[in-house]
Amino acid sequence: MCVSPRLVGRIVGEATPTEFLFVSSKKDHPPRYEYVMVYSDELIDGQVKRVEVLAQVTHIVSRSSAYSENVDFTTLERIYSAGIDDVNVICVARTLGFLYRSGGSSEIRMPRRAIYPGNEVYLAPDELVQEFFSYPEEEGIHIGYLLSRPHIPVYVSLNGFRRHVAILAQTGAGKSYTVGVLVEEILRKGGTVIIVDPHADYVFLGRLKDGTPHPLKERIFVFRNPNSTGRYSEDSLDNVKPYTVSFSDLSSDEIADILEIPERWTNIRDVISKAVSELRKKSCGYSVEDFIGKVEEMARGSSSDAQHAKRALKYVYKLRKIRVFGDVTTSIEDMLQPMQVSVLDLSGLNDASMDYIVYRVLSEVYLKVSTGEYRYPVFVVIEEAHKFVPPKSERRTRSRSIINTIAAEGRKFGIFLIVVSQRPSKIDQDTLSQCNSQIILRVTNPVDQRAILNSSERISESLLSDLPGLNVGEAVIVGQLTKVPVLVKIRERKTMEGGADIDVVGALKRAREELEETWRIMELRASSRIEDSMISEV
Numbered sequence: 001m002c003v004s005p006r007l008v009g010r011i012v013g014e015a016t017p018t019e020f021l022f023v024s025s026k027k028d029h030p031p032r033y034e035y036v037m038v039y040s041d042e043l044i045d046g047q048v049k050r051v052e053v054l055a056q057v058t059h060i061v062s063r064s065s066a067y068s069e070n071v072d073f074t075t076l077e078r079i080y081s082a083g084i085d086d087v088n089v090i091c092v093a094r095t096l097g098f099l100y101r102s103g104g105s106s107e108i109r110m111p112r113r114a115i116y117p118g119n120e121v122y123l124a125p126d127e128l129v130q131e132f133f134s135y136p137e138e139e140g141i142h143i144g145y146l147l148s149r150p151h152i153p154v155y156v157s158l159n160g161f162r163r164h165v166a167i168l169a170q171t172g173a174g175k176s177y178t179v180g181v182l183v184e185e186i187l188r189k190g191g192t193v194i195i196v197d198p199h200a201d202y203v204f205l206g207r208l209k210d211g212t213p214h215p216l217k218e219r220i221f222v223f224r225n226p227n228s229t230g231r232y233s234e235d236s237l238d239n240v241k242p243y244t245v246s247f248s249d250l251s252s253d254e255i256a257d258i259l260e261i262p263e264r265w266t267n268i269r270d271v272i273s274k275a276v277s278e279l280r281k282k283s284c285g286y287s288v289e290d291f292i293g294k295v296e297e298m299a300r301g302s303s304s305d306a307q308h309a310k311r312a313l314k315y316v317y318k319l320r321k322i323r324v325f326g327d328v329t330t331s332i333e334d335m336l337q338p339m340q341v342s343v344l345d346l347s348g349l350n351d352a353s354m355d356y357i358v359y360r361v362l363s364e365v366y367l368k369v370s371t372g373e374y375r376y377p378v379f380v381v382i383e384e385a386h387k388f389v390p391p392k393s394e395r396r397t398r399s400r401s402i403i404n405t406i407a408a409e410g411r412k413f414g415i416f417l418i419v420v421s422q423r424p425s426k427i428d429q430d431t432l433s434q435c436n437s438q439i440i441l442r443v444t445n446p447v448d449q450r451a452i453l454n455s456s457e458r459i460s461e462s463l464l465s466d467l468p469g470l471n472v473g474e475a476v477i478v479g480q481l482t483k484v485p486v487l488v489k490i491r492e493r494k495t496m497e498g499g500a501d502i503d504v505v506g507a508l509k510r511a512r513e514e515l516e517e518t519w520r521i522m523e524l525r526a527s528s529r530i531e532d533s534m535i536s537e538v
Contacts (some may be wrong), residue, residue, distance in 0.1 A: 244326025
């Protein structure tokens with residue numbers, strides 16, 4: 001049975017194809033963010049046809065002539081007692097478009113003809129709203145539910161990831177939680193996911209919320225360097241694998257590049273080349289300290305290389321800050337497997353070590369995928385992206401160049417970035433501007449808001465003004481992930497969080513209990529010593 005849409009108001013004042021006002025009932029007006037529908041006569045395929053135009057309520061204003069700020073309180077009380085009620089509720093609606101259906105598919109088009117004052121405004125039917133904001137399950141991933149209609153699921157486009165995605169929010173707004181939802185969905189679809197994880201936020205993806213194993217637990221791995229102090233002990237994690245680089249596997253050019261020695265400094269590069277050559281003659285395996293010792297030995301010599309070796313040492317000593325080297329090199333093939341999540345746990349490492357690991361892993365991923373050695377799409381999540389791709393004016397990082405290369409060219413080969421940060425203003429704009437889709441949660445910092453606006457053509461001032469009003473777990477999604485900008489409540493995660501905030505109240509309670517127990521034991525021991533002393537005196 002066809003149910004007629006519910007009338008909620010009539011258009012008033014000046015209306016354009018992109019925005020209109022309508023007066024609604026005081027008791028039954030649609031709330032902010034709700035979806036409404038108007039009819040428009042549009043020229044389609046050479047014919048004028050009546051279409052259903054979807055719009056969203058962006059502002060609500062109530063007005064009254066009787067209850068004016070110019071009226072004193074006593075008069076207002078008399079007006080109220082007389083039962084006078086001339087309140088008008090005026091809603092502002094932003095037009096989202098209408099569905100143009102052809103050949104079994106549909107696209108969204110914006111109206112170009114006038115929407116007339118006096119025309120009816122209806123509450124948009126669920127079926128129309130869902131068609132606007134969801135892709136079919138086979139080509140979409142379930143990210144959440146419409147904020148204004150929590151019973152309607154929202155599926156974003158998998159193909160939208162081809163143009164990279166930025167997830168931006170202030171601390172505590174739910175960005176890591178949102179990443180967890182996306183990773184769950186991408187894994188279920190068969191994706192290869194590599195997560196750069198500076199704070200061990202994703203190390204428990206192999207477990208469900210109740211602590212039981214994930215059905216795909218054997219496809220979820222945590223890679224960590226033995227030098228990492230880690231946020232969690234290795235015993236508390238599942239499927240942990242070491243990530244190390246054998247220093248003796250590095251070529252002299254790789255060592256020089258790591259140390260950021262320019263190619264024009266040929267004398268210093270020659271020192272490094274000779275040191276590597278001599279070490280390889282004696283042993284197939286040598287350490288960072290062996291290499292440093294060899295350069296120190298060259299610097300003490302009397303040959304013409306001694307001066308160059310002395311100059312090289314101030315760069316070579318930097319290797320001690322990069323605490324990632326081990327006896328063997330972890331193969332990138334261990335991370336690049338279909339339907340697998342590889343979490344690169346960097347917690348506890350210093351910035352230099354994290355930077356080098358990210359640079360090396362992403363360089364190897366890019367090489368494998370761009371040359372066709374790995375044939376499947378790879379989704380790379382970079383958490384705390386401002387650490388690795390800060391603005392050029394602030395500081396240099398090794399990983400910046402490879403991340404910017406992936407941002408600019410990766411999509412041609414099948415490497416898709418998911419850039420995550422609570423400080424979008426601290427991310428290099430070359431990277432952020434390449435992310436054609438954004439999932440933006442609560443952001444109140446004006447500088448960060450402006451950085452978001454500057455990085456995307458799809459963010460309007462009106463959408464920007466919505467960001468401070470979002471609650472935890474609520475997001476604006478714009479770009480190629482969705483047909484039109486949409487406000488969603490992120491769905492509940494199935495996997496366990498690693499980065500949730502600590503329970504301060506509970507932690508302090510445990511501290512008090514621990515201290516009270518210590519005091520109790522000390523009192524018992526003191527009492528026991530007194531009793532022993534009394535017995536010995538007797």
